[in-house]
Amino acid sequence: MxxxxxxxxxxxxxxxxxxxxxxxxxxxxxxxxxxxxxxxxxxxxxxxxxxxxxxxxxxxxxxxxxxxxxxxxxxxxxxxxxxxxxxxxxxxxxxxxxxxxxxxxxxxxxxxxxxxxxxxxxxxxxxxxxxxxxxxRAFSNGRFDLTEIEGIRELIDAETESARVAAVNSATGSNKLLFHEWRERLVNDVGMLTAIIDFAEDTEIEDIEKIYSKVNEDITKLESEIETYLARGERSELLLKGIKVILLGPPNAGKSSILNKLARTEAAIVSDIAGTTRDVINVPLNIKGYKVVVGDTAGIRDTSKADKIEAEGIKRAKDLSEKGDLVLVILPVDDLELDAELKQHIDELRSNKDVVVVLNKCDLLQEPESELIKRLSSELKLDPESFIAVSCLTELGLEELSESLVQKFKQISLTENNDPIVVTSRVRDILLYDVLFGMSEFKKFKDLDDVVIATDSLQQSIEGIGKITGETVGVEEVLGVVFSNFCVGK
The missing domain is CATH 3.30.1360.120 (Probable tRNA modification gtpase trme; domain 1)
Incomplete structure (x- = not known):
């Protein structure tokens, strides 16, 4: 010393x-x-x-x-x-x-x-x-619960603004408060059921039925809230992994040019030779705070006019568009004789996919834009609001395209009216297999008039929420999973 x-x-x-x-x-x-x-x-x-x-x-x-x-x-x-x-x-x-x-x-x-x-x-x-x-140590000393700890990890890993917003909700305790509210409601329900068990002999049948009805009503509401929460989490997960946007269109429509404008760099080869793109090119982008993976695909046309390699590229383009979250169909206004194969594929997509049609090369447009959109809307059976005219040469409409994509991203991720949330695989599994399962078991045994097992089933739901927040006995087995992905120094 x-x-x-x-x-x-x-x-x-x-x-x-x-x-x-x-x-x-x-x-x-x-x-x-x-x-x-x-x-x-x-x-x-x-x-x-x-x-x-x-x-x-x-x-x-x-x-x-x-x-x-x-x-x-x-x-x-x-x-x-x-x-x-x-x-x-x-x-x-x-x-x-x-x-x-x-x-x-x-x-x-x-x-x-x-x-x-x-x-x-x-x-x-x-x-x-x-x-x-x-x-x-912060968790062990009661400084944070597990949902806040996981939120801190997600906050560190956040690459975009939307991912940051999702992580902040967990890191600042919003999820913690929600789980505590659910737990309190479940504890209250178990308390009412316990009263039936302890005082059934001294209680009127009508009163017992009222208690059962009230608990069942609350459990039904909780199930709906948790299922909605899980759906929001599943959609919000797209913001972390990246929303898949697929570019489709005929050869030489300007798909690669659109990709380069969105990427603000030369991410794909641009050529006036039809069929330049033979395979899928995936490019990760940050579009106004949203993580996006854009897939540039081969131009779709009659495969009888394509060689073997291009035909395989067309097949892959169709397959990928079926798996995408959003499809951008790029059509050049200087050549709108749409191939039957492309029209058929658009018709197949519109029933279960978000489809946006980008009218490229609008600096060459020979007719009023509104008339063109009206005609194509009827031909492709798509809403006129789904069409956006742009020019990669003059950059006309590109900002409108970006804003339109952001609105689509919000719809896809269910964040139009709510902030995104982070639901880790650990939390999702516990909600599904402990919390919701306990509630379904409650309803089953309630219908069998077995109040004891019905009450025990709700105890499983309560313990499940305790596993999520870390406020339960036997939580040690999950700690290694939660902390294993942290960096040293955090």
């Missing part, structure tokens, strides 16, 4: 034996950057800070201070850093937590990490954190 450390009376009693390790880690990337943030959490956090800064007085919680950092072993100056101390329980982990904002050079970071690690003793363990360990 340094001379300054021995003289600092405020440190007396801070360094003590603890079964709980103090952990530390770099919470930013180990790469050349302006700053690197190192976190230290646990009972020895203040001791670590005192040894690195030679502090003579305790730090003021939640106030930033610039401090010189020294190696406790060699007394060598390591860096000058911005230092923050968060006193328990008002920290991310609900433990004493120190943040060191050092200069982002790898040599600086490595030197500070080495100095912290050298303070480890058997009596006062100080070790490098495991992946997700800071968040796991």
């Amino acid at each position: 340094s001379r300054c450390g021995r003289d600092a009376s405020w440190l007396r009693g801070i360094r003590h034996s603890s079964h709980l390790s103090t952990i530390y880690a770099l919470s930013t990337h180990m790469s050349r950057a302006a700053i690197g943030v190192i976190r230290v959490s646990g009972p020895q956090s203040l001791y670590v800070l005192s040894q690195l800064t030679r502090a003579r007085s305790p730090p003021r919680p939640r106030y930033a201070a610039v401090k010189k950092l020294y190696s406790p072993q060699s007394q060598q100056l390591l860096d000058e850093a911005l230092v923050l101390f968060f006193e328990n329980p008002k920290s991310y982990t609900a433990e004493d937590l120190v943040e060191l904002h050092v200069h982002g050079g790898t040599a600086v970071i490595q030197a500070v990490l080495k100095a912290i690690g050298a303070l480890h003793t058997a009596e006062s363990p100080i070790r490098y954190a495991e992946a997700g360990e800071f968040s796991r």
Whole structure:
């Protein structure tokens, strides 16, 4: 211990034996950057800070201070850093937590990490954190529940604005409040059923029927709410994985040009030679905050006019459009003699797919746009609102196309009137196989007039919600899954 450390009376009693390790880690990337943030959490956090800064007085919680950092072993100056101390329980982990904002050079970071690690003793363990360990401690200390922890992970992984909005709802506790509300309603229902079991002999039959009816009504409403929640989550998942947009049209319609305009780069080869695109080209894009995967496909025409390779490309284009979330049909206004094969495929798609027709090369249009749309709307049996005229040459209509796509994305993801939500596979499975299953079992045994098993079935639903939030016995088996994808330092 340094001379300054021995003289600092405020440190007396801070360094003590603890079964709980103090952990530390770099919470930013180990790469050349302006700053690197190192976190230290646990009972020895203040001791670590005192040894690195030679502090003579305790730090003021939640106030930033610039401090010189020294190696406790060699007394060598390591860096000058911005230092923050968060006193328990008002920290991310609900433990004493120190943040060191050092200069982002790898040599600086490595030197500070080495100095912290050298303070480890058997009596006062100080070790490098495991992946997700800071968040796991936050959960264990009641700082967050599992839905908030999963939301934090999704927030870190969010690549687009829509994904960020979805993750924020979980990370800030919106999902937690919803699950708590569902649990309270279930507990209330179980309480009423328990009253039937305990006092059935002293209760009128009519009163028992009223209780049964009220509980059944509430369970039916809960089932509907949970099913709606799962449907929203399934659609919102598209925002994380990417909405699949498929470009269809005849050869040389300008599909690749449209793709390049949406991508704002040369993502596909553009040529006036028909059949340039022979296979599917998938390009991930960010369109106004939405993650989109655009599939540029081979032009669809009579396969008897195509060679073997192009014919296979046409087949793949049709197959892919059946699997897409949204189909953009690109038609050139200078050549609107639509192939029968393309018209038939559009007719097949419109019954179960969102189809938008993009009239490309509108700078060459020889008739009023409204008349053209009216004629094609009748021919293709599509709503006139499904048509958008654009020009890749003059960029006319491209902004309108982007705005129209955003509206389609909102419809597809069920986020027109609600923010997107994140429902992880873990939460989805518990809602399906514990919570909803328990409710269906309740109804089955209620109809058999077995109130005891009907009540036990709802207990399974209650325990399922406890698994989701982490507020139940036996939750250990899910913790490894939840935290396994966190980075070290979080």
